[in-house]
Amino acid sequence: MTFDKIMGLEPEILYLNHAAVAPWPLVTRDAVSHFAEENARLGSKNYLQWLKTETELRQRLATLINAPTADDIALLKNTSEALSTVAWGIDWQAGDNLVISNQEFPSNRIVWESLQPLGVEVRQVDLASAASPEVSLLHAFDARTRLLSISSVQYATGLRLDMNVLGAACRQQDVLFCVDAIQSIGAVVFDVQAMQADFVMADGHKWMLGPEGLALFYTTPQAREHLKLNQYGWHMVEHHDDFDRRDWQPADSARRFECGSPNMLCNHALHASTGLLLDLGMPLIEQKVLENSRYLFKLLADAPHLRCLTDQTAGRYAGIVVFEHASVPATELYRYLMSRNVMCAPRGGGVRFSPHFYTSAEQIEKAVDIADNLAGKTGDFS
Numbered sequence: 001m002t003f004d005k006i007m008g009l010e011p012e013i014l015y016l017n018h019a020a021v022a023p024w025p026l027v028t029r030d031a032v033s034h035f036a037e038e039n040a041r042l043g044s045k046n047y048l049q050w051l052k053t054e055t056e057l058r059q060r061l062a063t064l065i066n067a068p069t070a071d072d073i074a075l076l077k078n079t080s081e082a083l084s085t086v087a088w089g090i091d092w093q094a095g096d097n098l099v100i101s102n103q104e105f106p107s108n109r110i111v112w113e114s115l116q117p118l119g120v121e122v123r124q125v126d127l128a129s130a131a132s133p134e135v136s137l138l139h140a141f142d143a144r145t146r147l148l149s150i151s152s153v154q155y156a157t158g159l160r161l162d163m164n165v166l167g168a169a170c171r172q173q174d175v176l177f178c179v180d181a182i183q184s185i186g187a188v189v190f191d192v193q194a195m196q197a198d199f200v201m202a203d204g205h206k207w208m209l210g211p212e213g214l215a216l217f218y219t220t221p222q223a224r225e226h227l228k229l230n231q232y233g234w235h236m237v238e239h240h241d242d243f244d245r246r247d248w249q250p251a252d253s254a255r256r257f258e259c260g261s262p263n264m265l266c267n268h269a270l271h272a273s274t275g276l277l278l279d280l281g282m283p284l285i286e287q288k289v290l291e292n293s294r295y296l297f298k299l300l301a302d303a304p305h306l307r308c309l310t311d312q313t314a315g316r317y318a319g320i321v322v323f324e325h326a327s328v329p330a331t332e333l334y335r336y337l338m339s340r341n342v343m344c345a346p347r348g349g350g351v352r353f354s355p356h357f358y359t360s361a362e363q364i365e366k367a368v369d370i371a372d373n374l375a376g377k378t379g380d381f382s
Helices: 024-043 049-066 079-087 107-113 132-138 163-173 264-281 282-302 332-338 359-373
Strands: 073-076 097-101 121-126 145-151 176-180 200-201 217-220 304-307 320-325 345-347 352-353
Touching: 024 264, 049 073, 049 217, 049 264, 049 320, 073 304, 079 145, 079 176, 079 200, 079 217, 097 107, 097 304, 107 145, 121 132, 132 163, 132 304, 145 163, 163 176, 163 264, 163 304, 264 282, 282 304, 282 320, 282 359, 304 359, 320 332, 332 345, 332 352, 352 359
Parallel strands: 097 121, 097 145, 145 176, 176 200
Antiparallel strands: 073 217, 200 217, 304 320, 320 352, 345 352
16 A cells, blocks of 8 residues: 555655654645635634634544543643643642653653652653563552553653553552653554543644644543643633633633633644544554564664664564664764655664654665665765
8 A cells, every 4th residue: 555645755855753743744734724825814704613623623633542532632732731731730749659661751751850849759660670661660659659650652762561551550559640642642553441541642743743732631531630720711611602701610621721722723734634544544554653663673684784772572662663773873873864864863872763654665675775884984964
């Protein structure tokens, strides 16, 4: 199966960087262009239709993660804002602790470390310290553990965790379960109900192929009650369209976390991108993403100068593959690849490739060949 009509990338661009910032599909480009043109001609004349698009976006996001209802979806600016909403919404007591891993992106570390002045202990678990990363995380629990916050796929290594195992253990031990899903949603099938997650957050600008500046934030109704609000405004109240009403209460839905006006431009963009993903179907997308990762594993194994750093065990990887060069430092390899139009990132002590479902085998082959043949070349690759 080919996906020639989906993206508009220049032929010389080998885009293997969806774990960072993704290019927009053509349908998303067209949706943004149409919205801008309409706004320039008509202003907000069609605002009610814009609101319909926003409602459809919430439903699409709910479908994408198998949320019970779109009422469980809030639209925030980014993953960090959603994590902060959780971190500073819980009523912590001195002596409480929470568990994270030692591989988290700064967004899922700094926010928890900011709680330490309150007497909250942050336990960073070495994911390689026991028989499995899940065992390592769960062994860190005790009677004062209030929350586990973990990335479903680690950004710098590509390690994929078993969310269902972690979620079941959290539920059994009455520990809140918070999932940074930015490296999963849009790449692999994701089921918030199966994993029994209390909180899930993810920006739209990576595997969901959307814009920066918009993220989903999922909460169960029960988990929402654990979070005190730290932002207030007209949009987060139950009767938000009755501007003359003097009495108010937070919305019952996840909209209670959206204090002000929506980002209509980004709503239209992500609406288009998620529509594409759902039309193709996440089972097919996951199949293609995993096939690309496995093909990378094979090519790296056959490349004389390259070595894969990502766990190749079935179930332990998604769309991220990290590798190193036998004789070239990762930073130099990265600069060289970028100079040759191979879009990638320096991560985890090597270089990170993250092809999406539409990336062809030929593009992956060419990128690996460029990396493998760097040895002996000199020059300014900046």
